[in-house]
Amino acid sequence: MLEAADGRLAARLPEGVLRPVQERYLDEPRGRYHGQAGLVAAPRSVEEVAAVVRACAEARVGIVPRGGGTGLVGGQVMETGPAPLVLSLERMVAVRALWPEENVLIAEAGVTLAGVRQAAEGVGRVFPLSLASQGTAAIGGCLSTNAGGVTALRHGTARALCLGIEAVLPDGSILRDLKRLRKDNTGYDLRDLLIGAEGSLGIITAASLRLIVPPAGVGTAMLQVPDPAAALSLLALAEGHLAGGVTSFELISGQGLAFLSEVMPELRQPLPRAQWSVLLEVGLPEGLDPADALEGLLVEAMERGLVLDGVIAQSGAQAADFWTLRESLPEANRKIGAIASHDISLPLSEIAGFIRDAGAALAAQGDMRVHCFGHLGDGNLHYNLFPAAGRKREDYDGERARLSATVHEMVVTRGGSFSAEHGIGRLKVGELARWGDPVRLATMRAIKAALDPLGIMNPGAVLAAGRD
Template sequence: MLNPADSALAAALPDGVLRELTPAYLEEPRGRYLGQAGLVAAPRNTAEVAAIVRACAAARVGIVPRGGGTGLVAGQVMPDGPAPLILSLERMTALRGLWPEENVLVAEAGMTLQTVRDAAAGAGRLFPLSLASQGTAAIGGCLATNAGGVSALRHGTARALCLGIEAVLPDGSVIHDLKRLRKDNTGYDLRDLLIGAEGTLGIITAASLRLVVPPAATGVAMLQVPSPDAALTLLSLAEGRMAGGVTSFELISGQGLAFLAEKLPEIRQPLPGAEWSVLLEVGLPEGLPSDTALEGLLTDAMERGLVTDGVIAQSGQQAADFWNLREHLPEGNRRIGAIASHDISLPLSEIAGFIRDAGAALAGHDLRINCFGHLGDGNLHYNLFPAAGRQRGEYDASRKALSRLVHQMVVDRGGSFSAEHGVGRLKVAELAEWGDPARLAAMRAIKTALDPLGIMNPGAVLSQAQD
């Protein structure tokens, strides 16, 4: 039974928007947080989103926006404080328009990333954002967190792929800015302000998305490299030889392959036992066959000592198998059970030194390190695991100190402790500690100006005490 306050709010909401509060609305993928809620509302259109926001503002009830629920920093769950209303975009899944000749698609926020990609493909175009969770992740959530993924090297993060947005602000007003323009210098860019704000400044309800023409040929290779230094030199060589055609450049450690061999032995490994390897994908224009280009790169790289072994995919299935391995690295990690996971980014020239020095600094803590990720854009997932034969619980007392050590080394090298997953609620303290003071002050001023009642995703990004 609802309490009187929730009953009053429910009566003020549009008819037919309430949903049953099931455990799925309160969960996040890593199981670190369990959310709470008084009500769950699933609006059917932007007008209903605006009405819900106005009702919550009048009742002083917090709102936690929810897309596909795939976020990894607890931005979609609120475990503490007064129970919020969960505003799910699950019913707002319409494709509002598609203009292949303009390379533009307009999608509602609840449409999954995979559905967006499929719609683009059906028109002979490509929406380049690609994530392992794309079958579930909603495009609104991808924009709210400024998702990265495996193609950011060539196409940028979600922000770079968005031309315009429609959004509901904390007072219930609607920004109608679904423009399909590449150039629009008409004042402050509210689109970029809301993208990456994790629902703390408003709720994105639809977006104009930038499409691209798919490459005429795509090539994929798995290459064994002697070190991260060699991988970075290989990246520079590949970008020079491929004339901007490098789409993805993923670093894979031997520890990650060992976890897969232990927990997912059915995953085919083209280079089993490699201490370091790279998954490379290139997309090239007509007239430059990708397999020929990759063969030339492999020969050149081996002559320079940058590659010690390699396999070039000879079919679409083999390429898919290579990517299947990469996409199952997180699942292998999950089955082992991490002590601490870190989504970090560094200047490219600092990466090899960080991997070396961080490994040395952690050597005395009796653990295993799986370092992998999007090397091409400087984004690594640097995850710590119990030593063989030990359990995660044995590290509970040192978990926070280990993460702080990793993040401090990243910050000292000019990097970021949050590369592509966002801040959410998991990294609020880190942002307060390491964020630039002037930047944080500006963020708080913007939050106060747009959301004076503090109802939009309370406690995410900025702590409620600072809001």
């Protein structure tokens, strides 16, 4: 099968598209999966992507799309089953067009998020999606997983920032829908169907992206709060004071600061003894001073007992230091070594109760450390479990599944999601089957069967292979 695809592809594609299988195409950041591949293709155009897909369809060979490889749920690697073709978008890196007066940019799928942001900044605009992995994460992957990040509170996830897409469907046909329209009611929204599908319905090759005019002034503060409930009240107060102006609202726990002190002692911590703190960023129009706005918010919040202490950044460099601290938390987690990591979201009013009750439930199941942090403003928390001091993550191998089941059940019971921004990939296929609404799952399988009847698009991702 794979040999047949190799022969067809070699005849149809320019030299250099087919590549040897290398380790960099088979790994993923957390090291939980190691992929396999019989071939790697790195096309340079949508027509070459279509040729690859058509040859694989004829030979019944699975395709695993790969962007920057930064996904955290195993969607970019396939461990079992017949060896697939890895289709890398690494050479599709053109910014095809820019319309600053329209606030629109068209980029190919392999452009990194940092590259998109730099292109926008070059014409005085901002692409507001912001992730710690932006130097590596590709925009096609960001759309395929509907990435979130630290600005979703104000600007939405990747889906909200995409106006149109170009994609290759499972039969090799090309969907050319790179529209630049804010309004387009012309039937089913195939753009939104493919965004978040993790390559299981087609391969995004380019996108029309929405840009914004940068705010005239940006202010950043680190604020110590008594507890998560106070943090949520502070969020409501900030949004009331600065309607539409709150860009990011990140929750940081004392456990996270302790991890940073342990593995990155060189980082300066403005509130090193805080059990709970918030990183708040605001962007305001001309005529409004962010420092004054944050000062007024801080005074009122302290009067109400919502803030115990705080530091307002006095320069861009100090604000950058605050963000470096926040964005170093995942790296500190990796160095410590998690038992289990959870990307969850909850209705805002359920968050404080969940943090309280989940901590108690886990403490009753064993000795471990909980690091809870993340995008509190949009309800997305990273709720991660770590070995107790002096123990190793391997000591908990037999407990990982049970602990994650406890966390996810408590999330779903409160009306939340067990996958807020990372997607399903292969890691959470079982959770989707367990917790997904049956009618929704049946509809997803029907869509998969209609668009990909051969089951060649990222087999085993999102929906279990054999049931899609």
